Amino acid sequence: MEHGPGGIPEALDCIRALNAAGTSAILRLPENSPTWAKKALDLGPQGIMFPMIESRKDATKAVSYCRFPPDGIRGSAHTVVRASNYGIDEGYLSNYAEEILIMCQVESGEGVKKADEIAAVDGVDCVQMGPLDLSASLGYLWDPGHKKVREMMKKAEKSVLTTDPAKGGAYLSGFAMPHDGAGEIRGRGYHMVAGAVDVGLFRNAAVEDVRRFKMGLVNESDSEDSSEHDKDVDDEKYWSDKQNFKFR
Structure with missing residues (x-):
């Protein structure tokens, strides 16, 4: 108290x-x-x-x-x-x-x-x-x-x-x-x-949960950036191929 x-x-x-x-x-x-x-x-x-x-x-x-x-x-x-x-x-x-x-x-x-x-x-x-x-x-x-x-x-x-x-x-x-x-x-x-103090246990668990969530967002963002990069490369290759096809 x-x-x-x-x-x-x-x-x-x-x-x-x-x-x-x-x-x-x-x-x-x-x-x-x-x-x-x-x-x-x-x-x-x-x-x-x-x-x-x-x-x-x-x-x-x-x-x-x-x-x-x-x-x-x-x-x-x-x-x-x-x-x-x-x-x-x-x-x-x-x-x-x-x-x-x-x-x-x-x-x-x-x-x-x-x-x-x-x-x-x-x-x-x-x-x-x-x-x-x-x-x-x-x-x-x-x-x-x-x-x-x-x-x-x-x-x-x-x-x-x-x-x-x-x-x-x-x-x-x-x-x-x-x-x-x-x-x-x-x-x-x-x-x-x-x-251990109960409040400390709850706080640490909550902070750790938020940390993991944020790390997940970062990893997800990195993954999306990588996917977008690969997609851009594929798109460029695709259009290039089409253009080459047109010019044949």
């Missing part, structure tokens, strides 16, 4: 489709706010991702938005929301905190500096790296492969990996990129890897 046009109703449709396929759903919020977190969590996703987390304070707030009082400030309507099966799941209040994956995105220079503190916050299960926003924050918009951006990425990665998930630390998650494939980031110790 951060960059796409969808909101809560669209997210619900996506969750239904994913659940029907036996796939876990993680919702990324538009911002780190209690209102968005409350509405998203009430839908019953298996995970929630907070964008642009830059400090321990930001991460602590994010976790508080996912917890009911006294552990947090999440508003309660658990008897009538989808997350508790509309109140039928009697054990929801006892299990909800263990069954939701809380992810915090580190995607700025400030966030990288505090990555270890963010990962150590109680309740933060996973730190998600954001290479595109990080490149923009460092002055290299749309150049996540820049040397300085990659250096900052590695610094943040090491900071998160030094925390032990078994002792309250966080797992490391990231997006596969053209310059930094899924195998590469997995090899650097990432626990969770986001692969």
Whole structure:
């Protein structure tokens, strides 16, 4: 819900489709706010991702938005929301905190500096790296492969990996990129890897289809030109032959 046009109703449709396929759903919020977190969590996703987390304070707030009082400030309507099966799941209040994956995105220079503190916050299960926003924050918009951006990425990665998930630390998650494939980031110790993006798959397929169509037109045009040339030669020969025939 951060960059796409969808909101809560669209997210619900996506969750239904994913659940029907036996796939876990993680919702990324538009911002780190209690209102968005409350509405998203009430839908019953298996995970929630907070964008642009830059400090321990930001991460602590994010976790508080996912917890009911006294552990947090999440508003309660658990008897009538989808997350508790509309109140039928009697054990929801006892299990909800263990069954939701809380992810915090580190995607700025400030966030990288505090990555270890963010990962150590109680309740933060996973730190998600954001290479595109990080490149923009460092002055290299749309150049996540820049040397300085990659250096900052590695610094943040090491900071998160030094925390032990078994002792309250966080797992490391990231997006596969053209310059930094899924195998590469997995090899650097990432626990969770986001692969292809659906929009990118559709776009690439459409662009490739148009490219093939255009190449077909070019080849067809070349073929027609060749045919016309052969036809012109045949025509010239034909008329020449007729003229020669006339003059005999």
